[in-house]
Amino acid sequence: xxxxxxxxxxxxxxxxxxxxxxxxxxxxxxxxxxxxxxxxxxxxxxxxxxxxxxxxxxxxxxxxxxxxxxxxxxxxxxxxxxxxxxxxxxxxxxxxxxxxxxxxxxxxxxxxxxxxxxxxxxxxxxxxxxxxxxxxxxxxxxxxxxxxxxxxxxxxxxxxxxxxxxxxxxxxxxxxxxxxxxxxxxxxxxxxxxxxxxxxxxxxxxxxxxxxxxxxxxxxxxxxxxxxx
Numbered sequence: 001x002x003x004x005x006x007x008x009x010x011x012x013x014x015x016x017x018x019x020x021x022x023x024x025x026x027x028x029x030x031x032x033x034x035x036x037x038x039x040x041x042x043x044x045x046x047x048x049x050x051x052x053x054x055x056x057x058x059x060x061x062x063x064x065x066x067x068x069x070x071x072x073x074x075x076x077x078x079x080x081x082x083x084x085x086x087x088x089x090x091x092x093x094x095x096x097x098x099x100x101x102x103x104x105x106x107x108x109x110x111x112x113x114x115x116x117x118x119x120x121x122x123x124x125x126x127x128x129x130x131x132x133x134x135x136x137x138x139x140x141x142x143x144x145x146x147x148x149x150x151x152x153x154x155x156x157x158x159x160x161x162x163x164x165x166x167x168x169x170x171x172x173x174x175x176x177x178x179x180x181x182x183x184x185x186x187x188x189x190x191x192x193x194x195x196x197x198x199x200x201x202x203x204x205x206x207x208x209x210x211x212x213x214x215x216x217x218x219x220x221x222x223x224x225x226x227x228x229x
Contacts, residue, residue: 138160
C-alpha cells in the first residue's frame with residue numbers, strides 16, 4: 001500500500017519543492033507561528049486529512065478559515081488543490097501568509113481575505129472547508145462553515161479541539177445538516193509535560209446533507225448573523 005504524502009517545513013527557500021507526486025513535499029515558512037508551523041498535532045492532523053482528499057489534477061477549491069501562516073493552504077496546493085481562499089481576522093497574519101505563499105511559488109493559487117472581504121463571500125460552496133481553530137470560534141462559526149461546504153459532496157475538516165469538546169460541536173453542527181463521519185486524534189510525542197498544547201487533540205471530518213428550502217433559509221439567516229466572527 002502506498003503511503004500518503006507528507007509535508008516537511010524547511011527554513012531554506014531554495015529547498016522548496018514544486019507540487020508533484022513526491023511522498024514528501026517541502027514548504028518554506030518564515031518566522032515562528034506556533035500552531036501554523038506544522039509542529040502542533042492539530043496542524044498535522046489537518047495536513048493528513050488534506051493528503052487523503054486531494055490528488056493532482058483535481059479541480060477542488062478549498063476554504064481555509066483561520067489561515068494563520070497559510071500552511072494548510074500551501075499544503076493543499078502541494079497535494080493538488082486547484083485554488084484556496086484563506087480567511088483570518090488578523091491583518092498581520094494575512095500579510096505574513098501572503099509572503100509565505102509567494103516564497104512557495106503559489107501566488108496564482110491562493111488568496112487571502114478578512115472575514116467580510118470579497119471574494120470569499122461570493123464564493124460559497126467549497127469542495128473542502130478546513131478550520132483549525134479553537135472550540136469557541138468553531139461553535140460560533142457553525143452556520144458559516146456549514147454553509148460554505150458543498151452539499152453532500154463537500155468535506156468539512158474541524159480541528160484545534162479536544163476529545164471532550166466534540167459532543168457539543170456535533171450537536172451544534174447537526175442543526176445545520178452536518179454529520180460527523182470520522183474523528184481522528186493525535187498528540188506530540190515530545191511535547192513538554194505541563195506545557196500548553198500537551199496531550200491529545202482531535203480532527204473531525206464531516207459532510208453536509210441536502211437541506212430543505214426552509215432549512216436553507218434558516219442557515220443563511222444564521223450565516224448572515226455570524227459571518228462577522
